[in-house]
Amino acid sequence: MSNPSLLILPGDGIGPEVMAEVVKIIDWYGAKRGMAFDVSEDLVGGAAYDKHGTPLHDDTMAKAQEVDAVLLGAVGGPKYDNLDFSVKPERGLLRLRKEMDLFANLRPAQCFDALADFSSLKRDVVAGLDIMIVRELTSGIYFGEPRGIFTEGNERVGINTQRYTESEIDRVARAAFELARKRGNRVCSMEKANVMESGVLWREVVQKVHDADYPDVELSHMYADAGAMQLCRWPKQFDVIVTDNLFGDLLSDAAAMLTGSLGMLPSASLGLPMANGRPKALYEPVHGSAPDIAGQGKANPIACILSFAMALRYSFDQGAEATRLEKAVEQVLADGLRTADLLGEDGVTPVSTTEMGDAIVAAL
Amino acid sequence: MSNPSLLILPGDGIGPEVMAEVVKIIDWYGAKRGMAFDVSEDLVGGAAYDKHGTPLHDDTMAKAQEVDAVLLGAVGGPKYDNLDFSVKPERGLLRLRKEMDLFANLRPAQCFDALADFSSLKRDVVAGLDIMIVRELTSGIYFGEPRGIFTEGNERVGINTQRYTESEIDRVARAAFELARKRGNRVCSMEKANVMESGVLWREVVQKVHDADYPDVELSHMYADAGAMQLCRWPKQFDVIVTDNLFGDLLSDAAAMLTGSLGMLPSASLGLPMANGRPKALYEPVHGSAPDIAGQGKANPIACILSFAMALRYSFDQGAEATRLEKAVEQVLADGLRTADLLGEDGVTPVSTTEMGDAIVAAL
Numbered sequence: 021m022s023n024p025s026l027l028i029l030p031g032d033g034i035g036p037e038v039m040a041e042v043v044k045i046i047d048w049y050g051a052k053r054g055m056a057f058d059v060s061e062d063l064v065g066g067a068a069y070d071k072h073g074t075p076l077h078d079d080t081m082a083k084a085q086e087v088d089a090v091l092l093g094a095v096g097g098p099k100y101d102n103l104d105f106s107v108k109p110e111r112g113l114l115r116l117r118k119e120m121d122l123f124a125n126l127r128p129a130q131c132f133d134a135l136a137d138f139s140s141l142k143r144d145v146v147a148g149l150d151i152m153i154v155r156e157l158t159s160g161i162y163f164g165e166p167r168g169i170f171t172e173g174n175e176r177v178g179i180n181t182q183r184y185t186e187s188e189i190d191r192v193a194r195a196a197f198e199l200a201r202k203r204g205n206r207v208c209s210m211e212k213a214n215v216m217e218s219g220v221l222w223r224e225v226v227q228k229v230h231d232a233d234y235p236d237v238e239l240s241h242m243y244a245d246a247g248a249m250q251l252c253r254w255p256k257q258f259d260v261i262v263t264d265n266l267f268g269d270l271l272s273d274a275a276a277m278l279t280g281s282l283g284m285l286p287s288a289s290l291g292l293p294m295a296n297g298r299p300k301a302l303y304e305p306v307h308g309s310a311p312d313i314a315g316q317g318k319a320n321p322i323a324c325i326l327s328f329a330m331a332l333r334y335s336f337d338q339g340a341e342a343t344r345l346e347k348a349v350e351q352v353l354a355d356g357l358r359t360a361d362l363l364g365e366d367g368v369t370p371v372s373t374t375e376m377g378d379a380i381v382a383a384l
Numbered sequence: 385m386s387n388p389s390l391l392i393l394p395g396d397g398i399g400p401e402v403m404a405e406v407v408k409i410i411d412w413y414g415a416k417r418g419m420a421f422d423v424s425e426d427l428v429g430g431a432a433y434d435k436h437g438t439p440l441h442d443d444t445m446a447k448a449q450e451v452d453a454v455l456l457g458a459v460g461g462p463k464y465d466n467l468d469f470s471v472k473p474e475r476g477l478l479r480l481r482k483e484m485d486l487f488a489n490l491r492p493a494q495c496f497d498a499l500a501d502f503s504s505l506k507r508d509v510v511a512g513l514d515i516m517i518v519r520e521l522t523s524g525i526y527f528g529e530p531r532g533i534f535t536e537g538n539e540r541v542g543i544n545t546q547r548y549t550e551s552e553i554d555r556v557a558r559a560a561f562e563l564a565r566k567r568g569n570r571v572c573s574m575e576k577a578n579v580m581e582s583g584v585l586w587r588e589v590v591q592k593v594h595d596a597d598y599p600d601v602e603l604s605h606m607y608a609d610a611g612a613m614q615l616c617r618w619p620k621q622f623d624v625i626v627t628d629n630l631f632g633d634l635l636s637d638a639a640a641m642l643t644g645s646l647g648m649l650p651s652a653s654l655g656l657p658m659a660n661g662r663p664k665a666l667y668e669p670v671h672g673s674a675p676d677i678a679g680q681g682k683a684n685p686i687a688c689i690l691s692f693a694m695a696l697r698y699s700f701d702q703g704a705e706a707t708r709l710e711k712a713v714e715q716v717l718a719d720g721l722r723t724a725d726l727l728g729e730d731g732v733t734p735v736s737t738t739e740m741g742d743a744i745v746a747a748l
């Protein structure tokens with residue numbers, strides 16, 4: 021049997037630096053645990069635009085469809101701010117999500133004990149926090165048609181369309197319920213059913229899936245504005261949150277920031293099973309490309325490394341190895357090692373991006 | 385000259401209780417400051433539905449168009465959760481906003497010093513916080529067509545449309561810049577221009593208005609997800625935030641919660657000037673109808689009272705009287721009076737809704 025395949029897309033800004041540390045981890049698994057991967061690498065985002073004039077080349081797209089998992093760094097940067105909408109770095113990422121049909125975006129918002137004081141929230145509000153946001157990722161206002169800037173009478177109008185079909189809601193709801201069963205067994209679904217008909221359908225379908233196939237899971241519904249409030253007030257009330265593409269974008273970023281561990285948080289974007297039974301999958305850190313600190317050895321590689329841990333768990337059924345990697349990360353934090361984003365406390369040891377990667381390999 | 389006119393719409397849940405305290409304040413201004421108002425009262429939301437089968441009767445709508453200012457309590461409640469979308473309590477409020485063309489929703493997020501410890505955020509992150517969110521209120525995905533639940537093939541699809549014209553963006557941007565000039569002179573505009581064309585147009589128009597007519601105001605742009613993060617991380621970086629209807633809904637609720645003063649925060653929704661020079665205007669607390677505590681004397685009337693202070697300032701050009709009322713509120717807080725939502729500290733005096741209203745009248 022051939023090795024499982026990985027496509028690495030470092031992207032822009034700090035993407036390449038943090039991904040270089042993931043490669044060390046991958047190499048370690050090959051050398052020490054007999055888990056060799058076939059790794060290829062390619063361009064995405066601004067880096068792809070610079071070379072090909074498009075943020076994702078068709079060949080790269082084709083490769084992404086063939087591999088067992090894609091690992092992505094980050095895309096975007098001020099250099100590309102004035103590009104036409106159709107070739108912005110973000111379009112490369114959005115094309116991957118859409119064409120791979122990665123409908124379930126799993127974003128854990130976890131507060132690492134060693135870092136609880138980094139949060140802008142009080143320690144007792146966030147310590148031990150562990151919630152999972154399941155964001156629909158291939159539909160909604162990100163992709164709905166019609167869209168664009170049109171002329172009407174003597175002025176322009178900007179239009180985007182929120183669209184959700186029953187089956188799109190159904191499948192992401194199932195993903196959330198399945199996850200909840202392996203965790204705290206509670207799902208909170210968020211929309212604006214009081215204002216948007218797409219939210220009315222969302223609520224109805226989530227409830228139907230629940231009643232038919234997951235009656236054992238505790239389900240609640242919340243308006244997304246109230247959800248934003250409650251995340252800020254007492255985030256520990258949540259276990260799994262399921263929500264649409266746009267609400268998920270805002271709510272998961274807010275939740276990530278609450279933990280104080282933004283440079284620490286991974287994500288998995290999962291699609292349908294392929295012929296080999298593995299889901300289509302892309303793994304990426306929640307943080308962005310942070311162009312202001314790129315190339316300075318300041319970036320925290322942990323979010324990207326933990327994204328690889330998610331790959332071990334969700335793509336390769338190596339839950340125990342994922343846990344091993346997560347424990348190694350906890351170990352180096354407990355040892356006081358901190359990249360530049362996490363400095364400020366007494367008695368910690370500042371380390372660079374590569375030193376952090378090396379330390380995690382050593383802890384493995 | 386006739387007295388200025390007010391239409392009071394207490395609405396549902398705690399709406400009537402908190403509005404009863406505002407009426408005491410209005411009466412005080414009539415008796416003690418020679419500022420008599422012609423006050424009429426009517427139904428909105430579930431209360432209107434119960435009586436008329438519609439959340440806003442046409443006669444009420446007509447009255448709202450005629451008065452100098454509308455004061456609204458809150459709408460909605462579980463009793464109405466299963467009503468058809470078209471007659472939900474919220475539709476009454478949305479109709480008022482739309483037909484009165486109240487495009488600029490001003491939501492101050494202020495942290496009251498006496499209450500800083502109530503925030504889930506650390507004291508130094510929120511103490512002294514004073515930001516103003518200007519939310520576009522009459523367009524965007526709340527009102528765009530097409531909308532509804534349709535059948536396509538063998539399933540249903542929920543559709544809503546985000547739509548912004550240049551002139552809609554232009555006028556709310558101006559409102560934000562004008563406000564900024566009277567405050568910290570900084571505006572941050574939030575959208576998702578990296579994903580949505582309506583956001584691209586939003587950013588472009590805000591920049592154009594700035595460059596043409598408000599070059600003295602400092603303008604920045606931020607993606608709304610990053611905005612949600614930054615609000616949680618270090619909200620004091622902002623002065624005025626201007627954003628669209630849906631982002632404004634989530635971001636202003638999150639910002640309100642950060643302050644720890646949710647039961648304290650007012651809002652003003654302003655439209656175009658009427659023949660008498662006053663803007664069309666509706667004032668309401670940021671909090672909702674809180675049906676769980678309705679009728680128990682637990683509700684905090686301060687948000688609704690401070691909404692009347694905003695009416696004094698923005699509709700009746702009585703800035704000094706608005707400040708007097710705000711100072712009276714600060715006074716009773718400094719004296720340790722607290723409604724049920726603000727209990728928990730030592731040495732404070734628990735009071736009911738009516739006792740709080742009476743104390744504020746006494747402090748005036």
Ligand SMILES: CC(C)[C@H](C(=O)O)[C@@H](O)C(=O)O
Pocket residue numbers: 096110113114269578579609
């Ligand atoms: C980069 C951008 C297109 C993306 C999004 O809006 O989905 C990002 O914010 C995210 O959350 O992954």
Ligand SMILES: CC(C)[C@H](C(=O)O)[C@@H](O)C(=O)O
Pocket residue numbers: 214215245460474477478633
């Ligand atoms: C009650 C509801 C329709 C309303 C909204 O979504 O605008 C509320 O959440 C608000 O923010 O005023």
